[in-house]
Amino acid sequence: MAENWKVAGTYFESCNCQAPCACVCLGPPSDGDCAVLIGWHVDQGAFAGVSLDGLNIALFAYSPGHMLQNNWRVALYLDERGTPQQQEALGKIFSGEAGGALAALTPMIGEVMGVKSVAIEYRIDGKRRSLRIPQVADIEIEALPGQDGGDVTINNHPLTPAPGFAAVIGKSKRFRFTDHGxxxxxxxxxxxxSPFAYHG
Known part of the structure; x- marks a missing residue:
């Protein structure tokens, strides 16, 4: 019998494409390939009775061409503050193994390069989002200013790690990633x- 679980919180991503990334509308990456770093912060969550509140997760994905060619190379990073049980739960959820929304992305993965327990710093500062993994990643984005200071958003796009929520469009202040070559x-x-909410 599958475990009951749910997680909810905030997520952000940044990639090497021009903004807004055409991949979310199933177009080709603007530079021919796509390297993306996705970060999540769990505000509230539990997996089979194990609390996941306050933990962070990151996923690096690389596609050498169109994202729909199903040959992504990915690496998963789990919050080192988590217990072994919490890290196991996070690994199942954010790899798609436990089902839920992220399971829809797993057929696109051609290679899992690794899963690591690391320090992950995830910050929200107004319209900015940032994530840092020492010696691996340092990413910061800021929302684009829309009309009357409002957000510029894309809703109901077909390729998203946060279905059901409008994505606020931003640009990177910095994007540095170095791992797995x-x-x-x-x-x-x-x-x-945007926010995210998954369950299984």
Missing amino acids: FFREISDRNGFY
């Missing part, structure tokens, strides 16, 4: 953020 250091590229 990858090195990217760019800025002024795509970013999205």
